[in-house]
Structure formats: C-alpha cells, structure tokens
Amino acid sequence: MPFPTRRFPLVAPPTPAPPTPASPTPASPTPPRRTLLGRLPLPERTYLADALRTETVGGLILLAAAITALIWANTFGGSYADVSGFHFGPASLGLDLSVAHWAADGLLAVFFFVVGAELKRELVAGQLRDPRAAALPIVAALCGMAVPALVYTLTNVVGGGSLSGWAVPTATDIAFALAVLAVIGTSLPAALRAFLLTLAVVDDLFAILIIAVFFTDNLDFLALGGAALGLAVFHLLLRFEVRGWYVYVPLALVIWGLMYNSGIHATIAGVAMGLMLRCTRREGEEHSPGERIEHLVRPLSAGVAVPLFALFAAGVSLDSEALAGVFTRPETLGVVLGLVVGKTVGIFGGTYLTARFTKAELNKDLAWADVFAVASLAGIGFTVSLLIGELSFTGDADTVNEIKAAVLLGSLMAAVLACVLLRLRVRRHRELYEAEERDEDASGVPDVYEQDDPGYHLRMAAIHEEKAAEHRRLAQQAGAARNKPDSPA
Helix, strand or coil, X not given: XXXXXXXXXXXXXXXXXXXXXXXXXXXXXXXXXXEECCXXXXXXXXXXXXXXXXXXXXXXXXXHHHHHHHHHHHHCHHHHHHHHCCEECCHHHCCCEEHHHHHHHHHHHHHHHHHHHHHHHHHHHCCCCCHHHHHXXXXXXXXXXXXXXXXXXXXXXXXXXXXXXXXXXXXXXXXXXXXXXXHHCCXXXXXXXXXXXXXXXXXXHHHHHHHHHHCCCCCCHHHHHHHHHHHHHHXXXXXXXXCCHHHHHHHHHHHHHHHXXXXXXXXXXXXXXHHCCCCCCCCCCCCCHHHHHHHHXXXXXXXXXXHHHHHHHCCCCCCHHHHHHHCCCHHHHHHHHHHHHHHHHHHHXXXXXXXHHCCCEECCCCCHHHHHHHHHHCCCCCHHHHHHHHHHCCCCHHHHXXXXXXXXXXXXXXXXXXXXXXXXXXXXXXXXXXXXXXXXCCCCCCHHHCCCCHHHHHHHHHHHHHHHHHHHXXXXXXXXXXXXXXXXX
C-alpha cells in the first residue's frame, strides 16, 4: 500500500537579510584632562596653612626690619655703618666676621636649612612627589629665573654694563610676598598660595645651585673634606634616630664653620642638613622627624634669622641721586626690569606653556588673570636677591649699595603691581576662600572635603531638622499671637 504523499506548501526561499554594517569599534574613552591648580589634598592643605601662617608673621617682621634698616641708614648712617661693620669671632678659626657678614653667612644658614627640609618634604610627600604635578612649578620656576636673567643680560649688553649681576633678579622671597598679601588683606585661594609656596621652594633650590656653582672659588679641600665628614656623621645620627638638640646643634656649627672655610658659601651647609631629614611618616607617627624639626626651626628662621639679615642688608642710601641712578645705570635698571617684567613674564609664560603642551586645563574656578597676578607677586626678590647682589659685586661697595637699592625698588614695584592685579579679583578670591573654609557641621574639616562622607550628610540633616523644628515653633507662636483677640484699650 503506497504511503500517502505529504504535500508541503510552496514557500519562497527566505530572502537573505541585508548585511548589517559592522558596528564600529568603540573608541577608547578620552582620558580626563589634568587640572592645573586644583583643590589640594586635605593633609597638604593643613600643612600649607601652618607653614603660611608662620611665613606670613615672619614676613611682617621682615617688612618691619627692612623699613627700620632704611630709616636707620638714612638718618643715622654713621652708627648703622659702625654696627654692621663691627667684627667679632675667633680669628684663629677664620671666623672674625662683621655683623653684616655673620647675618648673611650665619643666620641665613638657618633659613636655608628650612628651605632644604621643605624641599625634602615636597619631594617625598608633597606636590613635587608626582612628576606630572611637579612639572608645573619646576617649569614655572625655571622660566621665572631664566627670563629675568635674560632681561638683565640684554639690558646690560645694550647699555654696556657689567654682566656680573645676572643672577640678582632670579630669586623670589616668599616671606615678603606673603607679607604683602597679609597687608592688602587678599584672601587668596589655597591652590594659588600652594603654587606660590612650591614655586618659591623650587626657586630657592636653583638659587642655592647658582650660589654653589657661580660664587665658589679658592676651594680648601681639607676644610671641604671635614665638612663632608661632618655631614656624614649628621646623616648617621639621623639614621640611628639619635635625639637631643645638644648633639645636633654643636655638630651643625662645626659643619657650618668648615663649609665657610672651604670656600663654598656657608649657607650650603644648612641646605645639605635640611635635605638629610626624614620627611616620611612611619606607622604610628603623626608627624615625621623632618616635619617636627621644620616646625620648630621655621619660627626661628622667619621671625629672627631672616629679619636680622634684612636689618643689616637693606640699609641703603635712598637719596634722590641714588634713586635716579637706578634708572640710568644698566646694572640697576637690569635688576628692576628683571624683577618686575622678567619674573612676571617668565612664570606666567612657563605656566601657560605647561598647560598648552601637557593638555592640562586651568581650574575652572580660577582665571589666567589670577596666575598673572601671582607671577607678578613672585617678582618680590628681597632676601636672596640682596645676598646674590653682595656676592656678585664683592669689593665694590658703591655698586653693591646701588644694586640693593634696585632690589628694593624692583620688589616694591612688583608688590604694587601685584596688589593692583589682586584687588581686581578680590571679590572672586574671597568667595572661593570662604567656600574652602566653610565648616557648617563644625567637624573641624572644611565641608568641601566631606562630600563623600555619609556622616557629614547625617550631621547636616540633623542640623537642618533642628532648624526646621525651631521655625515650626516660631510659626506656631506667630499664629497664636495673630489669632489672639485684641486686649481692651
């Protein structure tokens, strides 16, 4: 029996689906652009606040010392010269120095010790630890030193002056700059203050290198070897955590004396010892030894050492003839232009080029006008500029006096320019500063650092609930008073 044939309906073959275009390969996400002068980490901000507080007070003392020196030298010039030129010290050790010399070589060693410790902390735990973050202050500082030196050189090549003072306008005095900020009352945001401080630290480092390389002659290798041996002992004592100021202070004095007699500027000893401090925290340590020592020595540096140096370095004659000569001699004109124009153009240009070529963007809360104002503030080159001026024209007292007058005048002009520029943005700076300092929950930590902390939001909710309950109570009282019948007349 034949099997029934199964019939299938005729179905058209399926039309092949049009080929779907290949989906594009997802592009790799564009990395976010790095922010220049962004918000500081909380520990760095706390350290910065403490350091700037000390430097600001020291800067005001420095300002008072400089004014005192000018008044003293221009009213009782004879007594000023007698005191600053008075010699004392053990001649057998090569240390029979004048008061001014002791201030420049001795007291400034304390200042440079703090600079060395600060630089070490920045390198191992601060802004200079990250190479990308360090690029900005390093490039800005280098440009802020190269351009003033170039301005000075061009001015003296055209005017036929001496090129010996090319390094004078390359330095920035952070204490004096912060004193200017304190006087004008500008609430500069923390990011700009940190930039100024880090810039000054890097600036001081290169100033130290300039002093060591260009102002060293007639080396005494025996004394230099003794200083190196003393530094090695200093390092071993730190490494084995030997404690006691009575150990380190006498050793530091010996190292300083040997360094002075070696022919290298004695302040280099202070830098070397500062760089040897341990600035990293170990488990259980709230502060590293370097931070503790810097915290102890910084007030001595800012409040005593640097002001005393200024007292015996800033006493220059400021009669009309001397002031007029600042703008006629190429050496002094080069210093003024280097501080006022060179510093501003160099630092601003270095910062802008760093942002341009690293594809970083400026903090959206700031403007390039703020960077320009800080760059002009860095043109205050008081302490180190006076020191380099003395080293550049050793033996020529008249030129040294005129160079000092140029440093004072250039620093004053830079300060006035910075004041004008900062006042133009003072309202915006105050808003940013108040936002950074706001602590509505009274936790001791600014609110901007607690936005990811649930406890902060719970504390704020409790505060608002308490305020809401108080307003409800006041509303009930106001309603009851409104519905109360008028009292009989």
